[in-house]
Amino acid sequence: MKKKLLKVIGISFLIFVVLSWIIPVGTYSSGELTTNGIDPVGLIDLFNTPIQAFTTFVLYGVVFAVIGGLYGVMEKTGALEKLTDKMAGAFKGKERGFVILTVILFVVLSSVTGLIIPLFALVPLFAAVLFAMNYDKLTVMASTVGSLLVGSIASTYGFNITGYTKNLLGLDMNNQIVAKIILLVVLVVALIFIILTSSKRTTNKDVKEAKVNKDKKEVKDTKEDKKATKSSNSKKAKKPASKTTAKKTSSKTTGKKASKSTTKAFAVSKSVKKVLKKSQISVIPLVIIFLLIFILCLVGMYNWYYSFGIEVFSDLHEAIMGIEINDFPIFEHLLSGISELGYWSNVEFAGAMIIAAGIIAWIYRLSLDEFIESFIAGVKKWLPTACLAALASVILSILYQASYAGTGTLVDTVNAKMFELTDGFNVLTTGVASLFGSFFFNDLYYLLANISTYISGFDAAALSNAGLLIQSVYGIAMLIFPTSVILIAGLSLFNISYKQWMKYIWKFALIALLLVLLTCGIITLL
Numbered sequence: 001m002k003k004k005l006l007k008v009i010g011i012s013f014l015i016f017v018v019l020s021w022i023i024p025v026g027t028y029s030s031g032e033l034t035t036n037g038i039d040p041v042g043l044i045d046l047f048n049t050p051i052q053a054f055t056t057f058v059l060y061g062v063v064f065a066v067i068g069g070l071y072g073v074m075e076k077t078g079a080l081e082k083l084t085d086k087m088a089g090a091f092k093g094k095e096r097g098f099v100i101l102t103v104i105l106f107v108v109l110s111s112v113t114g115l116i117i118p119l120f121a122l123v124p125l126f127a128a129v130l131f132a133m134n135y136d137k138l139t140v141m142a143s144t145v146g147s148l149l150v151g152s153i154a155s156t157y158g159f160n161i162t163g164y165t166k167n168l169l170g171l172d173m174n175n176q177i178v179a180k181i182i183l184l185v186v187l188v189v190a191l192i193f194i195i196l197t198s199s200k201r202t203t204n205k206d207v208k209e210a211k212v213n214k215d216k217k218e219v220k221d222t223k224e225d226k227k228a229t230k231s232s233n234s235k236k237a238k239k240p241a242s243k244t245t246a247k248k249t250s251s252k253t254t255g256k257k258a259s260k261s262t263t264k265a266f267a268v269s270k271s272v273k274k275v276l277k278k279s280q281i282s283v284i285p286l287v288i289i290f291l292l293i294f295i296l297c298l299v300g301m302y303n304w305y306y307s308f309g310i311e312v313f314s315d316l317h318e319a320i321m322g323i324e325i326n327d328f329p330i331f332e333h334l335l336s337g338i339s340e341l342g343y344w345s346n347v348e349f350a351g352a353m354i355i356a357a358g359i360i361a362w363i364y365r366l367s368l369d370e371f372i373e374s375f376i377a378g379v380k381k382w383l384p385t386a387c388l389a390a391l392a393s394v395i396l397s398i399l400y401q402a403s404y405a406g407t408g409t410l411v412d413t414v415n416a417k418m419f420e421l422t423d424g425f426n427v428l429t430t431g432v433a434s435l436f437g438s439f440f441f442n443d444l445y446y447l448l449a450n451i452s453t454y455i456s457g458f459d460a461a462a463l464s465n466a467g468l469l470i471q472s473v474y475g476i477a478m479l480i481f482p483t484s485v486i487l488i489a490g491l492s493l494f495n496i497s498y499k500q501w502m503k504y505i506w507k508f509a510l511i512a513l514l515l516v517l518l519t520c521g522i523i524t525l526l
Contacts, residue, residue: 002384002388002492002495004497004498005388005482005488005491005492005497005498006388006391008482008498009388009391009392009394009482009483009488011482012394012395012439012481012482012483013049013050013394013395016041016395016398016440017040017041017046019410020038020039020040020041020410021038021040021041022038023038023410023413023414024036024037024038024039024410024413025037025038025039025402025407025408025409025410025412025413026408026409026410026412026413026416027406027407027408027412028408028412028415028416028453028454029453031457033412033413033416034408035408035413036407036408039402039407039410041398049394049397049398050391050394052397053390053391053393053394053396053397053398054387054390054391056393056397056400057390057392057393057396057397058390059346059347059350060117060346060386060389060390060392060393060485061386061387061389061390062346062350062386063117063120063346063349063350063353063386064120064382064385064386064389064489065379065382065383065386066350066353066354066379067120067121067124067353067382068378068379068380068381068382068383068385068386069353069354069357069375069376069378069379069382070121070353070354070356070357070360070375070378071124071378072357072374072375072376072377072378072379072381073357073360073361073366073371073374073375073378074286074290074357074360075374075378076361076366076370076371076373076374077281077286077360077361077364077366078281078364079281079282079283079285079286079364080125080128080286082281082283083125083283083286083287084125084128084129084132085132086283087129088129088132088133091129091133095133095135095201096196098129098130098133099130099135099139099143099192099195099196099199100192100196102126102130102143102144102147103143103147103188103191103192103195104188105126105147106119106122106126106143106144106147106148106151107147107148107150107151107184107187107188107191108151109122109148109151110147110148110149110150110151110152110155110158111151111152111154111155111156111157111158111180111184112156112157112158113157113158113159113298113302114152114155114157114158114159114160114161114162114163114302115158115159115160115298115301115302116148116149116151116152116160116486117346117349117485117486118294118297118298118301118349119148120145120148120486120489121294121353122144122294123144123145123148123490123493124493126143126144127140127144127494130143130144133201134201135199135200135201136199136200136201137494137495137496138198138200138496138500138501138504139195139198139199139200140494141490141491141494141496141501142191142194142195142198142504142505143195144490145486145487145489145490145493145494146191146479146490146505147191148486149475149478149479149484149486149487150187150188150191150475150479150512151184151475152471152474152475152478153183153187153472153475153476153479153512153516154180154181154183154184154187154472154475155180155471155475156177156180156181156184157173157307159302159303159306159307160444160445161444161471161474161475162175162471163303163306163307164444164445164448164471165444165448165467165468165470165471166306166307167306168445168448168449168452169448169452169455169463169466169467170463171463171464171467173307173308175464175467175468176464176465176467176468176523179468179519179523180468182519183472183515183516183519186515187512187515190508190511190512190515191508194505194507194508198504281364285360285363285364286360286364289356289359289360289363290356290360293352293353293355293356296352297344297348297349297352299313299341299342300339300341300342300343300344300348300349300352301344301345301348301349302342303342303343304341304342305342310342313340313341313342314340314342316340316341317340317341320335321335357371357375358371361374382493384492385489385492385493388488388489388492389485389488389489389492392442392482392483392484392485392488392489393442393443393483393485395439395440395442395483396440396441396442396443396446396483399411399440399441399446400446403446403449403450409440409450411436411437411440411441411450412450414433414436415433415436415437415450415451415454416454418432418433418436419433419454419455424458424462425455425458425462425463425465425466425524427465427469427517427520427521427524428517430451430455430466430469430470431469431473431516431517431520433451433454434447434451434469434470434473434474434477435473435476435477437450437451438473438474438477438478438481439477439481439483440483442478442481442483442484442485444471444474447470447474448470448471451470462524465520465523465524468519468520468523469516469517469520472516472519472520473513473516476509476512476513476516479505479508479509479512480502480505480506480509482498487501
């Protein structure tokens with residue numbers, strides 16, 4: 001599946017390469033498009049660009065790798081397995097209720113904070129519980145990663161979504177808040193309906209039947225081996241067939257595949273030695289540490305000042321840094337390099353995850369070697385996901401460089417033609433331009449920066465509606481486009497092909513797009 005996802009990313013890049021040889025690049029300013037001819041991706045750039053993209057966006061990969069490391073340590077303690085067992089047991093017979101609760105939690109957190117990458121740290125925990133309830137991987141993917149992306153479609157106060165719209169388009173954080181809430185509720189209902197009607201579960205009966213069939217096959221294979229051995233005593237030394245059969249039988253009887261238990265939180269691929277007996281392990285320290293660090297990261301990464309003008313964290317940071325001992329600013333040096341709350345980035349988040357892993361290892365009495373071993377095991381397990389997440393922005397890296405060079409992009413040329421079709425704000429043209437641009441600009445900030453030059457002349461009402469439309473269409477695009485960092489990470493983590501996901505999610509994506517266009521159309525008429 002990892003190779004197939006890499007192929008999908010490669011095909012997306014090749015689509016851009018082909019377009020770069022056809023569509024000229026341009027810059028749009030003061031209502032006019034200035035074309036600068038085609039700027040094709042050359043043969044050497046076919047190899048250089050992915051490398052440059054990886055080095056530019058490697059921090060995405062580091063974040064996912066560190067999350068894997070944290071879960072590797074938590075799994076090593078044995079507390080994580082006990083926690084997931086408790087959660088699954090608490091909802092025994094109410095599994096559908098847990099699915100609904102998971103969807104609502106992930107959608108609301110995503111909509112309110114907009115911090116989708118940090119929220120990804122919750123995915124392995126809830127996914128492990130859903131797998132323990134025998135749900136299939138598509139259901140688990142949609143309930144967790146899919147819900148995070150759905151929350152961005154109707155982002156209410158998420159800074160990385162609504163905050164960007166506010167600052168780049170000169171709007172308010174409460175812009176179209178009533179419409180957003182209504183849209184959010186309808187989308188949640190639609191998503192839950194799709195998930196529950198499409199979900200598949202492996203029942204205990206299925207498990208027993210599979211075990212019986214496996215035992216029968218093993219007995220059959222054994223009889224055939226004995227028969228083959230008797231008829232060819234002179235060829236015992238070679239034993240090519242028996243080696244193959246033994247290998248297969250060994251993998252079946254030892255349960256090699258079963259060791260990759262779906263109740264595990266995707267940290268390590270093999271069983272780990274628990275420090276304590278399961279009955280002696282307390283999950284309370286794990287839950288407390290994880291929640292405290294997680295909440296701290298959400299608070300630290302949400303920009304309170306640019307969202308609501310709140311300066312309390314800036315004032316607190318200055319006060320702490322100003323503390324002196326014998327005229328020496330002790331905290332200014334001890335905490336040197338850390339940003340104030342509200343300005344944390346993925347760097348601080350990755351650091352916090354490592355610190356959390358260290359504290360958990362210390363409380364559960366893991367040795368230094370055990371801590372390092374389990375953390376590295378988790379990182380290795382998540383490494384393919386980390387690499388694919390970094391490569392998902394290969395197209396953005398080209399446009400990023402072109403924007404700063406001032407040469408323009410092919411997206412500017414297409415959008416200029418698109419907005420020339422109508423006078424003023426139009427739901428369809430703005431929606432199509434947003435959807436087209438989202439394939440190339442998988443970061444809403446750059447998409448808004450690009451489109452804002454075309455809609456800056458709209459009146460206040462039209463600009464307000466356009467802001468809602470652009471951010472909502474972008475959210476839908478990240479749910480289906482292979483340039484979406486979160487989507488690619490989720491597909492990699494759950495070992496789902498892009499084709500499988502599209503077959504599953506296309507109905508909801510279409511419903512969501514129609515709902516967004518309908519909502520914005522109604523607002524325009526009011």
